[in-house]
Amino acid sequence: MFRFFIKRVIGIIPILFIVSIFIFLFVHMIPGDPARLVAGQDATIEDVENVREQLGLDKPIHVQYLNFVDGIFKGDFGVSLKTSRPVYDEIAMRFMPTFWLTVWSMVFAIIFGLLIGVISATKRNKWQDYLGMFGAVSGISVPSFWLGLVLIQIFAVMLGWLPTGGLESWKSYILPSVTLGAGVAAVIARFTRSSLMDILREDYIRTGRAKGLKNNKVVWGHGLKNAMIPVVTMTGLQFGFLLGGSIVIETVFSWPGLGRLLIDSVAFRDYPVIQAEMLLFALEFIVINLVVDLLYGFLNPQIRYD
């Protein structure tokens, strides 16, 4: 188990390396002179040169990269062009709202996705299955921002049960989490269905039934634990979708998180913030995939001991 763990952790290092180069080059891919961009349109040539020196843009490119990596380890991502505050502070204060939003969306998605998937698989080709799967394909097809607005219209504007946006109490989490989780719930439901349907054809399921076990125990115990192995992998990949989706949803619900910061930064061309956010999102995504990989080993005994 330990060897497996170490192997996987070492395995992500090259990806991290390439991703960091990509993000480093990101600022350099912007047409025009980054120093002028930072200094502003009205700056004198002298000012621009000062900024260039300040940001280390006058140094050879590999030195710049090393400085960039060094900055990452020190938590130094530069200064926001918009607020003139350290990028680190800007991101830090918005990290937790986004974190909890994705966590609650995932919880919602997993509960509903598994439930619908298992029901569909066990009621194959019955109305429950058709309803569940039509709901799932709708969940994948619905524009999340539109779903969010419709939910706001119903539950906030018409019924007045929940806030329209912002982050004030636990109630504020409900609509954004449901909106963001709907697509992922749909994907999990479809995947669980097909995975469980394959598993329910296996011989050991028949063995379980031949023992006299209850159907629920066979499906939820023997079946689901096996079906979970691919589902966990896929669910992990969906985290990326949630991270991406949160960008849109945060704008809909005026959520004080990273996603809205990113959109504001793009509009303002606040490149240090964009760069740091891209890095953070990619890092989160890679770490989540690693966790999923480890979880996979935990679920599948054969891998655990290899």
Add this chain to the structure above:
Amino acid sequence: MTEPLLKITDLKTHFFGDDGVVIAVDGVTITVNKGETVGIVGESGCGKSVTSLSIMRLLQDTPGQVVGGSIEFENKNILEISEKEMRGIRGNDIAMIFQEPMTSLNPVYKIGKQLEEAIRLHLKYDKKRAHKHAIRMLELVGLPRAKQLMNEFPYQLSGGMRQRVMIAMAMACSPKLLIADEPTTALDVTIQAQILELMQELRETSETAIMLITHDLGVVAEMCDRVVVMYAGKVVEETDVITLFEDPKHPYTKGLIGSVPKLGENAEELDSIPGNVPTPYNMPNGCKFAPRCKFAMEKCWEIDPNLIETENDHLVRCLLFQNKQVEVEL
């Protein structure tokens, strides 16, 4: 010893697939007495496995459905009892061993857990007692290091060991009837002999009746008291094991016996009978065996014969052994 334990009467099981209905079991009647070992013999596709799944009512994950007949177990028609009552019988009164030991154990649960599950369910033992009982069962089926095995996963065991675990699991609640569906087919020849020996031992030490499903007449000769030969969803011959080998009547049975080269050796394929079991889509009108039968007469293509008693306790479904009676029916 002639008290009937299981009485299958005119069982009909159909499969409702995408391309129409397939008749897998077509009016099968079999009786298993207490403590008796009955062999069900036939090629793959003859309906013998479906018959066993019908008895266990385990067709729910397949498109199969019992459409007629009755299955009486201890004088109770188990086709009519509730699913809850049936669960009380499965694994408790009737246990089953399957053909594929490699895939019949759940890969993500430890051996111990899989054994204890049925013990705790049916015998109502607490965790500790169930654990002890499970170890005893593993020892009973001749597995070494039973205690460690409890904590191992199926993939750590060989095929023969897994089949022993399956047998331990099936025997754990001292069933009245054990259905063994090709229990040795997937195993190496040497392991096959060991497993058969184990089953013989168990048969002698317990009161369990065994319904042994196989295509291997060597196994039948070694294990069984009575034999039922099936072909294309129907019983074609039924008699005691000695009569079957000494005086087989049905041409199909004769073919089967002729195809076993020597006793003790295992014939994987029965190539002395030309052709295959007919597919459901080109089922002959008359006798289902006629297309492959050396003795087929003209009327064999038209008349599907009945199962009749030729001698004492010797049933055959073949026009060679039927007289006017049949023609009257036409």
Add this chain to the structure above:
Amino acid sequence: MSQAAELTTDQTLSSPEVKKSTPLRGFWRKFRKQRLALVSGVFIVLLLGVAAIGPAIAPYTIDQPDYANVLQGPSLEHLAGTDTYGRDIFSRIIGGARISLFVGLLSVFLGAVVGTFLGLISGFYGKWLDSIIMRICDVLFAFPGILLAIGIIAILGPGLENVIIAVAIFNIPSFARIVRSSAISIKSTVYVEATKSIGAVNARIIWKHIFPGTVSSIIVYITMRIGTAILTAASLSFLGLGAQPPSPEWGAMLSNGRDYLNTAPHVTIFPGLAIFITVLAFNLLGDGLRDALDPKIKE
């Protein structure tokens, strides 16, 4: 029970001949069963028609303001109501179909072309070329799709053309992977081995023998990705990064209605519904095609 019958008697000779099935007929037989996919296919064809004729069949002009009829609810006159400038929303949705379909189809097509090319050479040549291409794909996969698109737009600037480029780029790695895996399996078949030994040029082998074998996967996957592409493009426009007002792009229209959610919800609801139904149709069609053509592809 599925073994082919090889009966040795004349019985077989008299049995009715089994209908020969061509791949196309087999596909049609399976696809016909998928009613929803069939309906979706018809809907998409109609939608393409609407997109082609566009404004000609719209009951009102698309961008003429009518300040006398601002923010009116749905009525017989204006089926989907009017927006903040008094423009007929139904007409604008019809006009916008062209944009959404164009963006969705073109971006996926571009991504498919580049991805297929990369996947083919990656699968065919293997070795270091394969490693490099696949590592790059891994990195592209390290970013959630829309984030990648936003990053690209941050560099290129907002606008519909850049949305197409961004969505195309994030489609590349998935196509590359799918095509690569089928290319590898086709490459190893004896058929291609034989062609190779005769001395055919590599490019010719790829184009004549490997590519045709990947086409069905590519078609299925294109259909499956169009829905997502339309959704992503609409999201970007909604965020103000794609199509800019007064364009009748559905996402942009929806964004425009956000401020009037309390008083005129129809301004957001109808364009959203248009996106929803269109994407749903593509996804259902994609599912149906996948089941009929290439059950190997999973999402």
